Amino acid sequence: MSSRDQILQRLRQRRGGPLPTPEQDFSPLQRPPWTLDEKLARFRAAMEPVHGEIHDCRDRDWVVELAALLEAREVTTLLVGNGPAPLATLSSSAAGLPELMVYDEPVDNWKTHLFSQVDAGLTTTRGGIAETGSLILWPGAEEPRLISLVPPVHIALLNASELYGTLAEAMAGQNWSSGMPTNALLISGPSKTADIEQTLAYGVHGPRELIVLVIS
């Protein structure tokens, strides 16, 4: 008999018989229905203490804000996805952006370059979670996984209207249970560690900085 069948058989033929299935009450996790302003305030209150930087922008001037932030950091290359949405806005902008690098070929062809030559990466988000100050990312063909991980600075665009109260609300609102992408992420701040004597240090493996442009 295969290991699989042996394990399943042992579990099925449990000596103690069937196990009880208690009622589950998820209400302790529920939060009151926050207004958009309350959600924004909570998002900020959760994200800023873990060194996430938040900037409020209006629909079109996020590119101007972005350009200023990148210039202050002396970013010379900005990695973006190959999808039409932010790319069109970026390439048509006269805001004085650094060189745009479009992620449009398999990582295997340019891994070394990606790891050593890219200063910042820009991604969209599928919304955010106010309670925990988290961004929801579903990387995919248009926006590969590594944009939000390898460059030292990650800039994320968040539509204020897509801010959910809790993770459970986001999962229900976007119907996650009907099928998940190959990779889905919650990102709540820049990469960090406290493994050396409980002292916080940022940017251990992922980005040192996370900048969120909240667009309303």
Added chain:
Amino acid sequence: MTDANTNDVRQFHPRARAAIDNPQIRQNFRRAMDGLMDKRSTAFKDWDLEALRTLGANVRQNALAQLPELLEQLEARLIANGVTVHWALDGDEACRIVAGICKARNARTVIKGKSMVSEEMHLNHHLEQHGIEALESDLGEYIVQLAEETPSHIIMPAIHKNTGEISDLMHEKTGTDRSTDVEYLTASARQQLRAKFMAADVGVSGVNFAVAETGTLCLVENEGNGRMTTTVPPCHVAVTGIEKVVPTLQDMSALLALLTRSATGQHITTYVNMISGPRRPDELDGPEEVHLVLVDNGRSGIYQDDELIDTLRCIRCGACMNHCPVYTRVGGHAYGTTYPGPIGKILMPHLIGLDEGRHLPSASSLCGACGEVCPVRIPIPDLLVRLRQESVDGDHLHPAVVSGHGAKREWKESLAWQTWRLIHGHPAAYRLGTAMASRLRALQPSRLGAWTRYRTAPKLAGRTLHQQVRERRS
């Protein structure tokens, strides 16, 4: 198990003594545990913690109640998503499976994310025997690996070392300049590990929750090494205990809320990484191959027992360690087991038996703190008492779920209790015995073995209890 890690479990007492005598170790743990306890209580301030713990316990209980069905559902979903699923009866089989995957890809280097199951099965050692280099990438695990040690805490593997010790270690092993600047040491590790991420043939990670309804492997971390490990190499192998499966994403969200707050007092970790499949043809990164190895290693045995099954609820947050007065004083290495502290004391006897792990259930003051903080309400103190009983009881009060029943039974102790029972069962013998004891109390030895090493011996009363009660009544 034949590894050095578990061989010296019997040496708990000398190692605990050595740790207690080492002020550096005690200080490192004391500071860290105090900090973690504070952070946890702050993180739960605005919550109905008891209701949340009940939810956590019920979610895990429900998952265990349908464990075989959930494992089949998880497997079916993962296969549909393009993931290869393997099953392993024990750690050795799991190691062979991982080594087999590596060999099929001609892999020479493996980069690892944090995984306690891989520690449990001694994966690194096994891979090295097959000529495959396995490098830990979690900063704490990396430090522990450089020092050729094992983790002393399941969440903070290098918590036993201070910055100076880590600086010396990194200088010696990697040539990093000595520094007490944590930012500098971290940046140095980042640089060295980035090269390894790029070059690695296979990434091996653990799993915090496996969601059956969607076939999703959920990894919780702060550093990003878990994301690197599961994204950059062309092949990702996840290893997990069979108990980690939960029915739905909603269940996962409840356990996630408890896990991070209980572990480090964070409302959420920096990254929650949900993996449901390998790179699709139109995607530009992510592994081409994803494997899941489901490891039993004694879990289906624990599953048979109505009380011990509660240990399978564990979500590995480490709160029981952080709150344990024994762990805080002796540190994680004193136990000599993969999982130290309270959860280790009830989990390891299943894996290594009560003969080998004879000192584990009694390495506790039974203060109850572990049971009070456990986010899934595992009755750790009750289970410790039960295992203590089994370790001295020769009879089979319970079916032998844990091997080594009666390993600690001693004829002197056994004789003492048999005499006690005899005297208390016969009034005449009781009266004679207590009368003799109170009269001959001058002969009582002032040293009573281990009992009087740190205490003064109790003195027998001059008059028996019966005599005293009679006097009061008259």
